[in-house]
Amino acid sequence: xxxPSTGYLRGLRSLERELVDPVxxxxxxxxxxxxxxxxxxxxxxxxxxxxxxxxxxxxGDGMVHALRLDGGAATYRNRFVDTTAFSEENAAHRxxxxxxxxxxxxxxxxxxQRRKARRNPANTNIIVHAGELLALCEGGRPxxxxxxxxxxxxxxxLGGVLPSPLTTFSAHPRWDPATGDLWNFGAELGRVPKLHxxxxxxxxxxxxxxxxxxxxxxxxxxxxxxxxxxxxxxxPIVTPDIPLALAFGQVSYGxxxxxxxxxxxxVGLIDRATLQAHWYRGAPFFGLHLANAxxxxxxxxxxxxxxxxxxxxxxxxxxxxxxxYTGTTGKLRRLRIDRGGRPIAYETLVDHHFxxxxxxxxxxxxxxxMIYGLTWDRPTDMPRRPIALDLDSRTFTSAPEVAEQxxxxxxxxxxxxxxxxxxxxxxxxxxxxxxxxxxxxxxxxADLPAGAVARVPLPHVVPFGFHGNWVAEAGTEASx
Ligand SMILES: [Fe+2]
Numbered sequence: 217x218x219x220p221s222t223g224y225l226r227g228l229r230s231l232e233r234e235l236v237d238p239v240x241x242x243x244x245x246x247x248x249x250x251x252x253x254x255x256x257x258x259x260x261x262x263x264x265x266x267x268x269x270x271x272x273x274x275x276g277d278g279m280v281h282a283l284r285l286d287g288g289a290a291t292y293r294n295r296f297v298d299t300t301a302f303s304e305e306n307a308a309h310r311x312x313x314x315x316x317x318x319x320x321x322x323x324x325x326x327x328x329q330r331r332k333a334r335r336n337p338a339n340t341n342i343i344v345h346a347g348e349l350l351a352l353c354e355g356g357r358p359x360x361x362x363x364x365x366x367x368x369x370x371x372x373x374l375g376g377v378l379p380s381p382l383t384t385f386s387a388h389p390r391w392d393p394a395t396g397d398l399w400n401f402g403a404e405l406g407r408v409p410k411l412h413x414x415x416x417x418x419x420x421x422x423x424x425x426x427x428x429x430x431x432x433x434x435x436x437x438x439x440x441x442x443x444x445x446x447x448x449x450x451x452p453i454v455t456p457d458i459p460l461a462l463a464f465g466q467v468s469y470g471x472x473x474x475x476x477x478x479x480x481x482x483v484g485l486i487d488r489a490t491l492q493a494h495w496y497r498g499a500p501f502f503g504l505h506l507a508n509a510x511x512x513x514x515x516x517x518x519x520x521x522x523x524x525x526x527x528x529x530x531x532x533x534x535x536x537x538x539x540x541y542t543g544t545t546g547k548l549r550r551l552r553i554d555r556g557g558r559p560i561a562y563e564t565l566v567d568h569h570f571x572x573x574x575x576x577x578x579x580x581x582x583x584x585x586m587i588y589g590l591t592w593d594r595p596t597d598m599p600r601r602p603i604a605l606d607l608d609s610r611t612f613t614s615a616p617e618v619a620e621q622x623x624x625x626x627x628x629x630x631x632x633x634x635x636x637x638x639x640x641x642x643x644x645x646x647x648x649x650x651x652x653x654x655x656x657x658x659x660x661x662a663d664l665p666a667g668a669v670a671r672v673p674l675p676h677v678v679p680f681g682f683h684g685n686w687v688a689e690a691g692t693e694a695s696x
Contacts (some may be wrong), residue, residue, distance in 0.1 A: 222539040223620045223649030224598040227680040230262035231279065231294075235675060236365060238284065238291035245670035247658060248641060249288045250632040253688040254363075255643050255656070257281040257624065258342040258351050259681015261296050263536065265311035272317020272470050273532040273680070277302050278339030278351055278359075280366050281645070281678055283656055286689075290656065290672045297338040297351045297359050298368035300381065316355060317470030317533065324466060331465025332382065340387035341683040345398050346418050348372070352387040354403065354437060374422035377414060378402070385414070387683065388438040388505075393579040399441050401448075405455070405469070409433045413446055413486070426491040431482045433457070435473060440509035440518065440580040441488075447509045447518055447580075448484035449551070451502050452476045453526055470533075475502060475526020483553050483560060485516060496553050498560035502526045507548065507573035507587045509580045518551045519565060519587065521573050527595075535598070543595025546570060548587070548605065566605055566612050569593075572625035572683070576637055583607075586637040588626050588661060590644075593617070598680070602626045602642050604661050615664040620650040622680075628661060629686045638662050643686060645678050654678040 260276020263269055270276060278297040283290060296302055301313040313335040314320035320330035336356025343350050350358040350372060357378045360369040371381065378385055384402035391398055398416040403409070409430040416422035430436070434450040441447065455462060455472045462472040477500035486493045507519040527544030534540050548570035552561040565587075573589045585608050590599035601623055603614040615623075626642040634640065640661035647654050654677050657668040 220594050220597060221620060224622045226649040226677055227622060227647040228535055230264045231676060231679050232262060233676060234295045235293055236295055238293050239675055241290040241292055241672050243290060243670060243672050247285060247288045247290065247670045251285040251629065251641065252287065253285060253686055255283040255627060255684060255686050256342040257645055257681055257684035258339055260339050260679055265305050266309050268311040268321065270315055270318045271533055271536055273535060275315035275317050276337060276339060278337045280342060280351060280361060282366060292674055293366055295366035299336055299338050299359060301335040314468055317468050319468045320465060327465040343685055344687050352385065354384055354386045356381055357383060357385055374416060377422045377424055390441050391579050392441060393581050401439055403436055411436060411448065428484065428486055428493040431495050432479050437504040438506045440506045442509050442511045442516055442581045444488060444511050445516060446486040446488060447516060449503065449506060449518060449520055450482040452479040452481065452500050453502060453529060454479060473529055475529060483551060485553065496560055499562065502528060505573055508575050508584050510582050514555045516553045520549055520551060521571050522547055522549045540596040545595055570603060571599055574626060574628055576628055584637060588628050588642055590623050590626065598622050602644060602659050602664055604664055606638065613664045615659060615667055620648060622647045624681060625683055627684060627686050647677060652677060
């Protein structure tokens with residue numbers, strides 16, 4: 217019988233080594249010479265704090281990886297984000313903080329005393345906006361980095377808009393296609409769960425726009441904007457209605473979440489002109505990421521990476537201890553929300569796992585032709601290979617599975633002279649468990665079945681991370 221490989225576990229070990237000076241890399245195949253810029257990636261660098269292993273994939277201290285490509289050559293650097301928790305725990309030589317999925321160390325009284333001092337690991341996304349390089353995590357404020365050496369410059373408070381380290385700014389901002397303004401939200405947990413929305417122009421002061429109350433105490437990871445609306449999809453992974461153990465620090469946020477399909481999915485449309493919020497309830501699914509959203513007459517179209525159940529809640533713990541045994545199946549779905557109130561219409565776009573969805577330039581709000589992502593076949597596996605959905609033809613293609621390889625998020629970069637969104641390079645950092653290393657792989661988005669056109673081995677295994685962006689050499693805006 218075919219035994220599924222668990223080689224992905226190699227991507228869940230801590231990496232303590234920082235390579236601060238650029239390391240030149242050998243290139244196998246041909247790197248498109250037009251790729252001149254830096255691929256920034258971020259993810260957990262360590263889950264083991266002086267021998268104390270954090271319990272959840274999302275918990276680990278953020279580490280930035282920078283791959284600079286220039287005319288077919290490549291260099292690599294990596295460095296931890298020097299957050300409050302990272303520096304305090306390094307000085308103390310022990311774990312002090314709780315995390316998304318791990319309680320604070322110590323006994324009940326100590327956990328109660330430390331209940332608000334949660335780790336902001338700055339490990340989820342890295343962007344460039346308003347001339348700043350920022351590491352983001354939904355558990356706190358952005359951390360500013362120096363692009364010259366990836367050193368940490370400090371926490372970003374957006375000119376006082378995020379006044380305390382406990383105010384949050386999600387890892388999934390979106391850029392308005394019309395203005396280039398960055399829009400984002402921050403979640404506030406508590407008896408009445410809320411989302412605060414922010415706008416940050418590329419030039420000018422950031423501002424708080426509005427605050428809305430969530431109809432269910434759901435974890436919100438992502439959002440989207442359309443011309444008329446801010447769009448939130450609240451899937452029913454929720455904290456208890458009276459979260460006493462969470463409030464007293466006896467369980468972590470991640471441990472308190474449950475999948476409650478009977479609550480349904482709530483899609484929130486916040487009118488950008490009036491700031492009125494309307495919520496529409498639909499059939500349940502679990503999901504973290506929105507691929508795109510746009511207005512279509514009086515309807516809003518939202519494409520979402522979904523799962524049929526809440527298995528991921530267990531998977532993200534299981535993988536930190538050993539093989540995944542809880543399976544889950546995913547699909548990319550389209551939701552049509554009628555502002556007039558007809559029930560939400562669901563359509564399956566790809567009946568296959570489709571995670572880390574990306575569109576060009578992260579600018580939701582208009583119809584896009586292509587959605588890129590990752591797919592895999594076995595319910596207990598991790599993302600394996602790139603997938604591309606062409607919404608013009610309603611067909612998808614994918615790269616072949618390679619034994620002992622697992623792909624990270626694909627970042628789309630338009631080819632030189634591209635005439636459509638299909639003319640795209642996809643940049644991804646891949647774990648090669650057999651070779652005990654990671655490598656940059658570049659795919660031709662228009663020909664995924666051909667496999668990678670270039671492979672650039674890195675000096676070590678890059679632990680499984682989350683998101684990143686390509687910053688073109690002369691560019692100061694996040695692209696792709
Ligand atoms: Fe994400």
